[in-house]
Amino acid sequence: MTIHDNLRWMRRYLILLWNHTLAYRGELVIILVSSVIRPLFGLAIWLAAIESGANLPRDREFFTTYFVLLPVVETLTSSWLAPPMADEIRSGGLAKTLIVPGQHRYRWTIGKLALNAVDGLLLLPLVGIAIVLFRDAIALPTEPWRWGLFAVSMVLASGLTLTLEALIGTLAFWLEDIGAVIRGNSVLATVLGGQLVPLALMPAWSHGMLAAQPYRYTVSFPLEILTGDLTVRDLAIGFAFQAAWLGVITWGAFAPWRRGLRGYTVFNM
Amino acid sequence: MTPLPIVPKHRALDPTIVHAVRRHLRIWRVFMAQALVREMQFRTNFLATIGVGALQLLLALIPILLLYSFTDAVKGWSRADAIALTGMAQLVTGLLCLFVKSNADDFHSYIQMGALDLVVTKPMSAPFYLMTRLLQPAEIFAVFSGLAVLSVGLAGRGWPGPESIAQAVLLIACGVTMLACIWCGVSWTAVWTISSSALPEVVNSILAAGRYPVSFYPVALRALFVGVVPVAFATTFPVESLLGSGSWWIALGGIALTGTFLLLLRAWWHFAIRFYTSASS
Numbered sequence: 440m441t442i443h444d445n446l447r448w449m450r451r452y453l454i455l456l457w458n459h460t461l462a463y464r465g466e467l468v469i470i471l472v473s474s475v476i477r478p479l480f481g482l483a484i485w486l487a488a489i490e491s492g493a494n495l496p497r498d499r500e501f502f503t504t505y506f507v508l509l510p511v512v513e514t515l516t517s518s519w520l521a522p523p524m525a526d527e528i529r530s531g532g533l534a535k536t537l538i539v540p541g542q543h544r545y546r547w548t549i550g551k552l553a554l555n556a557v558d559g560l561l562l563l564p565l566v567g568i569a570i571v572l573f574r575d576a577i578a579l580p581t582e583p584w585r586w587g588l589f590a591v592s593m594v595l596a597s598g599l600t601l602t603l604e605a606l607i608g609t610l611a612f613w614l615e616d617i618g619a620v621i622r623g624n625s626v627l628a629t630v631l632g633g634q635l636v637p638l639a640l641m642p643a644w645s646h647g648m649l650a651a652q653p654y655r656y657t658v659s660f661p662l663e664i665l666t667g668d669l670t671v672r673d674l675a676i677g678f679a680f681q682a683a684w685l686g687v688i689t690w691g692a693f694a695p696w697r698r699g700l701r702g703y704t705v706f707n708m
Numbered sequence: 709m710t711p712l713p714i715v716p717k718h719r720a721l722d723p724t725i726v727h728a729v730r731r732h733l734r735i736w737r738v739f740m741a742q743a744l745v746r747e748m749q750f751r752t753n754f755l756a757t758i759g760v761g762a763l764q765l766l767l768a769l770i771p772i773l774l775l776y777s778f779t780d781a782v783k784g785w786s787r788a789d790a791i792a793l794t795g796m797a798q799l800v801t802g803l804l805c806l807f808v809k810s811n812a813d814d815f816h817s818y819i820q821m822g823a824l825d826l827v828v829t830k831p832m833s834a835p836f837y838l839m840t841r842l843l844q845p846a847e848i849f850a851v852f853s854g855l856a857v858l859s860v861g862l863a864g865r866g867w868p869g870p871e872s873i874a875q876a877v878l879l880i881a882c883g884v885t886m887l888a889c890i891w892c893g894v895s896w897t898a899v900w901t902i903s904s905s906a907l908p909e910v911v912n913s914i915l916a917a918g919r920y921p922v923s924f925y926p927v928a929l930r931a932l933f934v935g936v937v938p939v940a941f942a943t944t945f946p947v948e949s950l951l952g953s954g955s956w957w958i959a960l961g962g963i964a965l966t967g968t969f970l971l972l973l974r975a976w977w978h979f980a981i982r983f984y985t986s987a988s989s
């Protein structure tokens with residue numbers, strides 16, 4: 440296939456996925472409302488602690504900004520690849536994709552882009568309402584360079600979540616049911632990614648370890664850029680880690696994928 | 709004209725409500741046996757579920773321990789009380805995952821595959837089938853681990869008396885039943901939306917909110933967690949009972965609310981099934 444053919448196929452596939460996603464718009468709205476509500480519960484807890492006189496290392500403004508922006512970062516970087524991928528591998532549906540030249544390489548990425556684009560559009564009004572509600576307590580950065588770095592880190596974070604999901608999905612070549620692994624990944628991402636508690640609140644002894652693990656770079660790092668926590672040195676180290684993890688996990692996903700494909704046998708086609 | 713022969717009436721399947729309940733309990737026993745067999749087939753996933761449950765509990769404790777590293781009490785709740793609440797939330801989550809999760813998560817597949825036709829023609833209550841058909845036995849370990857953490861939280865206060873325990877058990881039963889009603893009720897919206905795979909997200913949000921005392925939340929959210937999405941009856945109120953600050957009035961309110969939720973669920977089923985078109989079958 441030529442580059443032109445591939446691009447044409449990608450465009451058609453993207454439109455197809457958008458149509459498919461919008462067919463389940465009721466479900467989509469439920470996910471988005473839920474993704475906005477959960478951080479607001481977290482905000483309520485930390486504000487209650489501040490009201491009770493807790494001596495927290497961050498102020499009310501930080502918590503409000505962090506938890507209001509959290510659903511935006513979560514939604515735009517999220518990926519739901521492992522369950523459908525595992526399903527295709529188990530059911531034999533993957534065989535159909537493999538006989539079409541080249542396309543399986545891009546299918547998952549385009550799927551993620553389609554979903555994130557629709558999610559982002561639907562999320563905007565909800566986040567807009569949250570920003571209006573908390574306008575007195577939110578501190579958004581005014582420097583354009585910070586927003587630029589935020590955009591770059593979002594692209595890398597998005598790639599990281601996609602490859603992590605792909606890595607988990609490939610386990611379906613060897614495991615009958617990967618539900619527990621998906622759940623485990625979700626739990627780890629929630630805590631280590633800073634979705635439950637900002638990583639800045641973790642004890643000082645854990646900061647080095649938390650800065651090195653990959654989940655930080657899926658959600659927390661882009662947020663840290665916006666909440667103004669990081670120095671230039673921190674930013675450079677952060678981006679280096681983010682890019683390194685993306686490389687390592689991409690390699691980590693491709694190696695078992697190729698190995699799994701070599702031994703792939705479909706019984707029920 | 710020769711009179712038509714008198715055809716003997718068929719005996720009703722369930723002459724009384726007691727017969728119906730006994731028959732459905734027998735069916736449920738079969739479902740449980742099948743679930744155990746299935747779980748043994750996927751042994752790796754069984755072990756992974758246990759591991760993930762333990763991890764989930766450990767990670768649920770992190771925010772509590774972090775929060776209380778900055779203060780001794782929040783809104784009257786000490787660290788030990790909050791740990792007990794985390795244990796209770798884990799126990800309730802385990803019960804819901806054991807009995808409800810798979811059924812609620814699977815409902816949309818009945819709609820997509822047209823399998824609901826078969827369910828509504830079975831000689832049993834269709835909502836009963838849809839709410840109890842699948843179980844996840846491995847989740848029993850989440851229940852036990854929740855009990856263990858609850859005990860650790862309560863240990864410093866001295867053990868609660870039988871009355872407090874009875875009150876807590878009653879409140880847990882009410883809370884779990886109401887949350888199960890909500891979970892199933894929301895999953896049944898798949899009759900219109902066709903897919904409800906987003907449901908775990910919603911339920912996880914609700915259960916995550918239940919890991920903290922309702923008094924931590926602003927008044928509007930408190931009202932929501934007591935009257936609309938009554939997660940407080942499953943977590944905060946039972947722990948308050950075990951800590952000795954519960955009230956039988958709350959328990960009575962829980963019973964009344966549970967009755968209301970069950971009636972609403974029944975009405976919701978009858979309403980939703982009217983819109984089922986059987987288009988996929």
